[in-house]
Structures are given as C-alpha cells and as structure tokens.
Amino acid sequence: MTLKGTSVAFAIGAVLxxxxxxxxxxxRPINMIIPYGAGGATDISARTIAEPLGNAVGKPLVMANVxGAGGATxxxxxxxxxxxxxxxxxxxxxxxxxxxAMKATLPYTLDDFRFVTVYEINPAAxxxxxxxxxxxxxxxxxxxxxxxxxxxxxxxxxxxxLASAMVMSEFGVADVMNDVTHIPQKGGGAAITAVLxxxxxxxxxxxxxxxxxxxxxxxxxxxxxxSEPVVGFDAPTANDLGKDSLNQLVGWTGIAGPDGLPDDxxxxxxxxxxxxxxxxxxxxxxxxxxSVIRLMDPVxxxxxxxxxxxxxxxxxxxxxxxxxx
Amino acid sequence: xxxxxxLMAGLSVVASFEAFFALFAGICIGVVGGxxxxxxxxxxxxxxxxxxxxxxxxxxxxxxxxxxxxxIFGGSIPAILIKTPGTPASSATxxxxxxxxxKGEAGRALGMALWASCTADVVSNLALILFAGWLASFxxxxxxxEFFALILFSLTIIAGxxxxxxxxxxxxxxxxxxxxxxxxxLVYGTNRFTFGDPNMMGGLNFIAVLIGLFAIPExxxxxxxxTAHLGKARSLGHTxxxxxxxxxxxxxxxxxxxxxxxxxxxxxxxxxxxAFLSYSEARRKSPNRENFGKGEIEGVAASEAxxxxxxxxxxxxxxxxxxxxxxxxxxxxxxxxxxxxxxGPMMFILNVDIIYGLFIGLIxxxxxxxxxxxxxxxxxxxxxxxxxxxxxxxxxxLCIYGVFAVNNNIFDVGVMFAMGWVGYLMMRMHIPxxxxxxxxxxxxxxxxxxxxxxxxxxxxxxxxxRGPITWFFWAVTIITIVAIARNxxxxxxx
Amino acid sequence: xxxxxxxxxxxxGACCVALLLALVGIPGWVxxxxxxxxxxxxxxxxxxxxxxxxxFVGIGLLLASRHESPDPDPTHIEGTDPKAWLRLxxxxxxxxxxxxxxxxxxxxxxxxxxxxxxxxxxRTRHPITALVCAVLVPxxxxxFFAHVAGxxxxxxxxxxxx
Numbered sequence: 001m002t003l004k005g006t007s008v009a010f011a012i013g014a015v016l017x018x019x020x021x022x023x024x025x026x027x028r029p030i031n032m033i034i035p036y037g038a039g040g041a042t043d044i045s046a047r048t049i050a051e052p053l054g055n056a057v058g059k060p061l062v063m064a065n066v067x068g069a070g071g072a073t074x075x076x077x078x079x080x081x082x083x084x085x086x087x088x089x090x091x092x093x094x095x096x097x098x099x100x101a102m103k104a105t106l107p108y109t110l111d112d113f114r115f116v117t118v119y120e121i122n123p124a125a126x127x128x129x130x131x132x133x134x135x136x137x138x139x140x141x142x143x144x145x146x147x148x149x150x151x152x153x154x155x156x157x158x159x160x161x162l163a164s165a166m167v168m169s170e171f172g173v174a175d176v177m178n179d180v181t182h183i184p185q186k187g188g189g190a191a192i193t194a195v196l197x198x199x200x201x202x203x204x205x206x207x208x209x210x211x212x213x214x215x216x217x218x219x220x221x222x223x224x225x226x227s228e229p230v231v232g233f234d235a236p237t238a239n240d241l242g243k244d245s246l247n248q249l250v251g252w253t254g255i256a257g258p259d260g261l262p263d264d265x266x267x268x269x270x271x272x273x274x275x276x277x278x279x280x281x282x283x284x285x286x287x288x289x290x291s292v293i294r295l296m297d298p299v300x301x302x303x304x305x306x307x308x309x310x311x312x313x314x315x316x317x318x319x320x321x322x323x324x325x
Numbered sequence: 326x327x328x329x330x331x332l333m334a335g336l337s338v339v340a341s342f343e344a345f346f347a348l349f350a351g352i353c354i355g356v357v358g359g360x361x362x363x364x365x366x367x368x369x370x371x372x373x374x375x376x377x378x379x380x381x382x383x384x385x386x387x388x389x390x391x392x393x394x395x396x397i398f399g400g401s402i403p404a405i406l407i408k409t410p411g412t413p414a415s416s417a418t419x420x421x422x423x424x425x426x427x428k429g430e431a432g433r434a435l436g437m438a439l440w441a442s443c444t445a446d447v448v449s450n451l452a453l454i455l456f457a458g459w460l461a462s463f464x465x466x467x468x469x470x471e472f473f474a475l476i477l478f479s480l481t482i483i484a485g486x487x488x489x490x491x492x493x494x495x496x497x498x499x500x501x502x503x504x505x506x507x508x509x510x511l512v513y514g515t516n517r518f519t520f521g522d523p524n525m526m527g528g529l530n531f532i533a534v535l536i537g538l539f540a541i542p543e544x545x546x547x548x549x550x551x552t553a554h555l556g557k558a559r560s561l562g563h564t565x566x567x568x569x570x571x572x573x574x575x576x577x578x579x580x581x582x583x584x585x586x587x588x589x590x591x592x593x594x595x596x597x598x599x600a601f602l603s604y605s606e607a608r609r610k611s612p613n614r615e616n617f618g619k620g621e622i623e624g625v626a627a628s629e630a631x632x633x634x635x636x637x638x639x640x641x642x643x644x645x646x647x648x649x650x651x652x653x654x655x656x657x658x659x660x661x662x663x664x665x666x667x668x669g670p671m672m673f674i675l676n677v678d679i680i681y682g683l684f685i686g687l688i689x690x691x692x693x694x695x696x697x698x699x700x701x702x703x704x705x706x707x708x709x710x711x712x713x714x715x716x717x718x719x720x721x722x723l724c725i726y727g728v729f730a731v732n733n734n735i736f737d738v739g740v741m742f743a744m745g746w747v748g749y750l751m752m753r754m755h756i757p758x759x760x761x762x763x764x765x766x767x768x769x770x771x772x773x774x775x776x777x778x779x780x781x782x783x784x785x786x787x788x789x790x791r792g793p794i795t796w797f798f799w800a801v802t803i804i805t806i807v808a809i810a811r812n813x814x815x816x817x818x819x
Numbered sequence: 820x821x822x823x824x825x826x827x828x829x830x831x832g833a834c835c836v837a838l839l840l841a842l843v844g845i846p847g848w849v850x851x852x853x854x855x856x857x858x859x860x861x862x863x864x865x866x867x868x869x870x871x872x873x874x875f876v877g878i879g880l881l882l883a884s885r886h887e888s889p890d891p892d893p894t895h896i897e898g899t900d901p902k903a904w905l906r907l908x909x910x911x912x913x914x915x916x917x918x919x920x921x922x923x924x925x926x927x928x929x930x931x932x933x934x935x936x937x938x939x940x941x942r943t944r945h946p947i948t949a950l951v952c953a954v955l956v957p958x959x960x961x962x963f964f965a966h967v968a969g970x971x972x973x974x975x976x977x978x979x980x981x
Binding site for chain 2: 033037038039040043044047048050064065066067068069070072073076077102103105107150155156157181182183184185186187189190192193196197198199208211212213215216217218285288289323
Binding site: 028031062063064105320323324 | 850852854969970971979
C-alpha cells in the first residue's frame with residue numbers, strides 16, 4: 001500500500017466513525033470472546049454456531065479465545081467491556097454456574113453479566129476404567145465406603161469437580177470432602193487420561209467428551225444425569241436410579257454481554273439466535289456430538305442460570321467446598 | 326486384514342488431488358504461521374480448524390497435520406534470524422542458531438534446521454506407524470509419580486545450558502520456577518502472587534514470557550548502544566549447509582529424534598523440553614562442547630531434531646488412546662470429533678482406511694516439508710540483509726501484535742515488556758536465559774505431579790518410587806547429578 | 820564491573836529476595852485455606868521451598884565470588900555513557916506509553932508511533948525508509964492479523980480501520 005492508500009484508509013475509517021452515532025446496531029463486526037482454549041467443548045460449540053449466527057447478524061463475528069483461570073480471564077474481559085453489544089461472551093457452565101458458586105475470590109458475579117441466550121445443553125455422565133472392576137453406581141459407592149476412591153477433574157472449581165461431588169452427595173456419601181479424594185488435573189483431556197491410567201477412579205463430565213472413550217470401550221459409563229438416555233451410553237439415567245435432582249447437573253453454553261446491555265440489543269440477539277438455531281447443518285453437527293439444542297430467550301436464560309447457580313451454591317455450602325482464600 | 330489390504334484401503338481415501346493439496350497448503354500455512362512470532366504453530370492450527378469443518382475428514386486432518394509440522398519447523402526461522410522463537414518449541418534453536426546468524430551463517434543454520442527437522446520427522450513418523458500400539462501402552466503407565474521422576478531428570482539439563490557458571494544458571498532457573506508459581510493453585514484453587522489482578526490468575530502467558538526473555542533484551546541492548554553491531558559480519562547468510570555438516574551431526578539428529586519420539590508419545594510434556602533435552606545431550610557427547618552456545622551447527626541440528634521428533638509421536642497417544650499430548654493435538658482431536666471420528670483403539674478396527682491414509686499422508690509430508698522449507702529459507706533470508714536499526718523496531722512491532730494475538734489480551738504485551746527488562750538485566754549480569762525458560766516450563770509440571778502423587782497416596786512419599794519407570798529416572802537423575810558435581814570439582818583444579 | 824563484583828552482588832540480591840519472599844511475599848500474597856490436611860499439599864509449600872533454594876544459591880554465589888577474578892571483564896558493557904542511560908530510560912517510557920495507548924488509540928496507530936520513535940532512538944541512518952516502514956509495517960501486520968488470521972486487533976476510540 002502506498003501513502004495514498006493509507007490516506008484512503010484514513011478517510012474510510014473516519015467515515016465509519018462518523019456514521020457510528022446514527023447507524024443501527026450492529027454496524028460493525030462483533031467481538032465474540034470464548035473464555036476457553038481452542039479445540040475445547042466451548043470453542044467447538046461457539047465456532048459451530050458462528051456461521052449461521054453470522055448470517056443472521058449480517059455482520060462478521062470475530063471469534064477470540066481469551067483463556068486462563070478456568071474461564072475467568074475471558075469473562076473479566078467482557079465484564080469490563082463497554083455494554084454496547086460489540087463485545088459478547090460465550091458463557092459456559094464452568095465459568096458462570098460452578099465458578100461463581102465455588103469461588104469467593106472470583107473477580108465477577110452473575111450480576112455483572114446479562115445473558116441473552118442459552119442454546120445448548122450437554123448431558124453429564126460418570127465413567128470408570130474397565131480395569132477398576134466397577135460396572136454400576138452401587139459398586140462405586142460400595143468402594144467409596146471401603147476407602148481409596150478418587151476422582152479427577154479439569155481443575156478446582158470446574159464443572160467435573162462439582163459434578164463428581166454432587167453425584168457422591170446424592171448417592172449418600174456422608175463426608176464427600178474426606179471420603180473421596182479429588183485429584184485435579186490441568187484441562188479436560190488430562191482429567192480423562194487420569195482415569196485411563198489409573199491415577200483416579202472415576203470422572204464425571206459432559207457426555208460429549210466421554211463419548212469416544214465409551215465407544216472405544218476404554219471407559220465404562222455408570223450414569224447419565226438427564227432423564228432421557230444418551231445415545232451411545234449404555235448406562236442408567238439419573239431418574240432410573242431415583243436421583244431426579246441430578247437432572248440439574250447439565251452443562252450448557254450461552255451468550256452473555258456485560259451488565260447494562262440495552263434491551264433492544266438483547267432482543268435482537270434473541271431473534272438472531274432463533275434464526276441461527278434453525279440451520280439444519282448446525283443442528284446436525286451439534287446433535288452428532290451429543291449436545292441437545294435447547295434455545296432459551298433472554299428471560300428464560302437468566303432464570304435457568306440463576307436456578308442452577310442456586311442449586312450449586314447450596315451444595316457447595318453444605319459440603320464446605322467454597323474457596324475463600 | 327493384512328498390511329497390504331490396509332495400505333490399499335488407506336490409498337483409496339488419500340489418493341486424491343485434494344488430500345495432497347491440503348497437506349501441501351497446510352505445510353505452507355504452518356511454515357509462515359510458525360515463522361511469525363506469537364502466531365505460533367498452535368495458533369496456526371487453531372485458525373485452520375474452522376476450514377476443515379466442510380472438508381472430507383482425511384483431507385481436513387491432513388491439512389491440520391501439515392500446519393502442525395510446518396509450524397514446528399517454521400518457528401526456527403525467526404529463532405535463528407531475529408532471536409525470537411516463532412513457536413515455543415524452537416526456543417532451544419536460538420542458543421546456537423542466532424549466534425550463527427550473527428557470524429553471517431544464517432543460511433547454513435537454516436539449512437541445517439530444515440535437514441534435521443525433515444530427518445526427525447521421518448523417524449517420528451516411522452515410530453508412529455511401527456510402534457504406535459506399544460508406545461501407547463507405555464505412555465499409559467505414566468502416572469504422576471513417573472512424571473515427577475521424569476521431570477526431575479529433565480531439570481538436570483539446566484546444567485547443560487548454564488554456560489560459564491552453574492550457580493548463575495541455578496539462579497536463573499529458580500527465578501523461572503518462582504515466576505511460574507503465579508496464578509491459581511492447582512489443588513486448592515487459591516491465589517498465588519496474583520496481587521488481586523484477574524489477568525494474573527491465569528498465570529503469566531508462556532509465549533509472552535518467552536518473547537520477552539529473548540527478543541526484547543536485544544531491542545533494549547540496541548537502545549544502550551545503537552552502533553554495537555556495526556562492523557560485525559552479520560550481513561547476509563548466503564552460506565549453505567553442506568553434506569559434511571549433516572553427516573557430522575547425524576548422530577545428534579538421530580538421538581534427538583528418538584528423544585522426541587519418547588517424550589512426544591507421553592501426553593503432557595510437549596516439544597520444548599524435548600528440544601532442550603536433545604540439545605543438552607548433544608552437547609554432552611560432542612567433542613566441540615566448548616563451542617556450544619557460540620554458534621555450533623550441531624546444536625541447531627540437535628534442537629530441531631528434538632522438537633520435530635515430537636510432531637509425529639504426539640499422534641501416538643492421539644490415535645491409539647484418543648488422548649491429546651499437547652495443546653496442538655487437543656485442537657486436532659477436535660477436528661476428528663467434528664467429523665464423527667472417535668480416536669482410540671477401536672479406530673484401528675473401524676476406520677483402518679483413515680488410519681492408513683493418515684500414515685501415507687504423514688510420510689509424504691516429510692518430503693513436502695523439505696520442499697516448502699527450502700523455498701521458505703530462500704524467502705526469509707533477506708531478513709538478515711535488513712539494516713538492523715530498521716529491523717529492530719519492526720521486530721518490536723511484530724512482537725506487540727504477535728503476543729497480543731496469542732490470547733487476545735493487552736495485558737500479555739505488558740508481561741512481554743516487563744520480562745524484556747528482566748531479560749536485559751540478566752544479560753548484563755551474565756545470567757543465562759535458557760535455564761529460566763526450562764524451569765518456567767517444567768516447574769509447574771514438577772509441582773503438580775508431586776502434589777497429585779501425594780493426593781493419590783494420602784501423602785505417603787513412597788509412591789514416588791512405585792515402579793521400574795520411577796526407579797530408572799531416579800537412577801539416571803542421581804548419575805547425572807554426580808557427573809555434574811565431578812565436573813565442578815575438576816574446574817578449579819585445572 | 821569485575822566478575823567478582825557481579826557474583827557478589829548477585830549473591831547479595833538472591834539472599835535479599837529469599838528473605839523478602841519468606842517474610843513478606845509468601846505470607847502476604849499466597850493464600851492457603853485453613854483445612855489443608857498435610858503440609859506438603861499446602862499451596863505455600865512449593866514457594867517456601869523455592870525461597871529456601873534461592874537463599875542457598877545466594878549464599879553459594881557469595882562464597883564463590885571470593886574465588887572470582889577481581890579484574891574488570893573486558894567483554895562486559897560498561898555503564899559510563901550518560902546518553903546510553905538516557906536512551907534506556909526513553910525506551911522504558913516508550914513501553915509504558917505503549918501500554919497506555921494500546922487500548923485507547925488502537926494497536927495500529929500505536930505501533931506506527933512506536934516504530935518511528937524507536938527507529939529515531941536508535942539513530943537510524945535511513946530516516947526516510949524508517950518513516951515509510953513505520954506506516955507500512957503496522958498496516959501490513961494489521962491486514963494480516965485482522966483479515967487473514969481473524970484476530971480482533973484493538974481498534975481504539977478514535978479512527979477505526981476497515
């Protein structure tokens with residue numbers, strides 16, 4: 001580009017800025033922050049919806065992974081952004097239900113965000129390694145009472161951490177914090193590897209990350225937390241085992257903006273999401289990975305997340321799992 | 326099914342123009358991406374991922390593998406030319422590659438990097454094809470205690486890259502270990518040295534630290550004395566690598582490749598430690614030991630063999646167990662899942678055509694890498710002709726963009742600047758930077774695996790000696806430390 | 820500075836850091852929950868180990884400095900030229916201003932200024948080329964990162980690029 005080219009660029013830039021005041025939202029690309037790393041469940045989900053959503057929005061969506069501290073770094077970036085609808089967050093169960101429930105030191109609360117949608121629900125499942133000799137939940141609980149049972153997770157305050165604790169508590173383990181050992185790992189892949197190589201006894205996480213290991217017979221599923229059975233998982237549902245309250249234990253992905261996001265922006269997102277989730281290719285690839293598409297409008301999404309938070313918060317307080325330091 | 330049938334099945338899925346074109350394009354993207362500091366091989370793979378959604382499974386995966394392999398080699402280009410590792414794996418290449426460029430031998434260093442990379446790539450691919458099952462079951466016997474022993478041993482390589490004073494090397498390493506403690510505690514999730522800043526909770530970004538430690542001090546040194554470089558024979562590296570160079574370094578290359586295969590097949594370690602381990606082994610065995618760190622071509626060969634040896638081998642846990650070995654393979658596994666493929670033992674039965682198609686593609690990729698790499702070297706060599714006082718501001722701007730792009734976070738740019746001053750101070754005080762970096766990578770692994778072992782055993786330390794693998798690493802660690810101690814005693818006597 | 824002096828100062832510095840960590844840094848900035856079952860599992864265990872090791876290395880450096888040569892090292896860069904210190908300070912200021920300007924001015928414009936200012940700080944012999952590069956390099960990088968790699972390069976509050 002020559003100097004002349006630059007001045008043209010200047011001019012275009014100036015025009016764009018000048019028109020900003022009158023134009024209707026959105027008049028430029030929207031930054032979508034993914035608070036987890038590339039290739040993870042949130043990332044794949046976000047990038048799958050990016051295309052149909054981008055078509056509905058009519059402006060490009062710029063996807064940016066901001067990782068660190070179990071989703072907190074990316075969430076803080078959106079919390080501190082201008083509430084103009086040009087910086088939005090792919091919120092996830094870990095960053096916006098479990099983390100706020102468990103960590104007193106978290107730099108944000110649920111009130112710092114305005115959720116515009118939840119579009120995906122992931123059933124959770126618990127699994128053990130075949131070499132453990134365990135094939136049912138009852139056998140696992142019997143083993144817990146003998147002692148020496150441990151579970152892995154992708155870190156303190158992650159969804160698998162809370163999920164395992166909740167399952168143990170529902171199945172009547174008296175002192176979850178001391179009867180079962182939590183062996184945190186760095187990342188979801190490492191958490192499953194820990195069960196494969198015998199470091200930990202079991203893991204509870206969303207079914208899509210376990211699916212390939214179950215299909216390859218490297219792991220045995222013990223339980224799925226939904227009321228409906230999950231395809232590919234030859235395991236009883238929580239309702240089959242009489243633990244209906246575990247139905248709350250599901251993963252989800254949604255979209256949030258900073259608190260103070262204008263109503264008309266939130267409404268627009270609701271309409272865009274309704275359009276984007278109709279896309280057949282999106283539906284197909286999401287269900288192929290074991291997700292359930294369930295679109296919630298802004299009001300419903302806020303209620304759902306707040307409800308899940310309350311359940312988790314109560315559990316965390318009952319078990320004394322809250323991290324204060 | 327016999328091997329011939331499997332190969333035919335593989336050929337039938339891979340023998341198309343698109344598949345090979347994707348592989349070739351992937352390598353091109355990878356070399357360019359790897360050569361841009363901050364963009365790095367990981368980012369390049371992540372950026373290519375969405376394009377594979379619409380491709381045939383094998384084509385998409387070959388595209389990503391091409392980016393991966395190209396990226397690991399591409400990282401050595403800026404490491405040699407501007408002392409900025411394009412990708413963390415190439416940080417060991419700086420140690421001898423950049424001094425060679427300063428001597429006007431950039432072309433020779435780059436050529437050796439390419440030859441060593443391609444050789445290691447072939448070895449690594451062969452290991453994958455022939456020993457995947459065996460190495461995978463070996464990798465599964467690595468629990469936290471085994472990891473702890475292995476990493477303890479890997480830390481002894483600090484002695485090999487400490488330069489003139491072991492004590493200053495140790496100081497540098499401890500500084501690295503200390504900075505690596507920043508962030509959230511693994512077991513309790515509490516804050517450590519975060520000073521209340523949410524950006525610190527995730528720990529210091531590795532690439533920001535890496536670039537800050539190597540590239541920025543050069544820029545600061547230039548501010549100190551803008552004319553220091555004048556009169557040095559830096560300009561131009563039209564020197565070429567010779568076959569004699571290659572033959573002389575061949576043993577180091579093969580040793581480095583095997584180290585790469587070994588460390589690559591164990592999930593969770595990655596390419597950078599492998600490159601450093603290979604480098605320090607080459608130095609230990611070489612008759613020119615004194616010349617290491619001052620522009621020894623064998624050092625470049627060993628580091629590049631060490632990191633490229635990992636590239637094929639990380640596919641062993643991926644294909645055989647469905648477990649990602651590092652960040653890059655974690656992204657590649659995402660591509661498998663998107664196409665409904667479930668890596669693991671069953672894939673060798675259900676999708677033989679894809680597995681063998683990948684093997685064929687991988688073998689071809691080494692040849693493609695050689696071709697693309699040769700062109701890239703010719704293209705990038707002009708960098709050593711740019712006047713240094715124009716080049717340095719350009720490097721600074723490039724680093725700002727690159728470090729931002731890693732995690733889309735301006736805070737990381739600040740980390741890079743701050744580490745730049747730390748690095749400059751260390752340079753002035755004759756403290757080597759390489760031990761810092763090794764410790765920064767390995768420190769968290771050491772601590773985490775120690776604590777995981779303690780959690781497993783209920784704080785019984787005997788778990789650290791639970792099996793033959795741990796015994797082996799403890800033994801070699803002790804032998805190495807004894808050897809280092811002897812060397813120290815020899816020096817004052819001489 | 821002689822190797823002896825460097826070694827001595829490093830040793831002293833390391834000992835101070837070790838003390839600071841053990842007395843102020845770790846108690847103040849590493850939080851440990853009250854229910855830690857075993858001392859080796861505590862979040863403070865590893866930092867304290869490192870502080871101890873820093874202390875040992877510091878003492879080692881102090882002891883070793885006695886055997887080092889007190890003669891000035893010919894390869895060492897001497898800090899006598901006041902202008903050199905001034906340039907260092909200027910670079911530090913540039914870096915701080917960069918951090919301030921990045922979110923406000925946008926990355927491209929900041930990078931242009933940084934390029935031009937540092938090139939002149941280094942007293943380049945090609946001022947025209949430097950200015951041209953100062954405009955072109957950030958723009959080219961922007962085009963690449965924003966439009967090829969799809970990175971959300973910070974745009975700032977004033978002039979947005981397409």
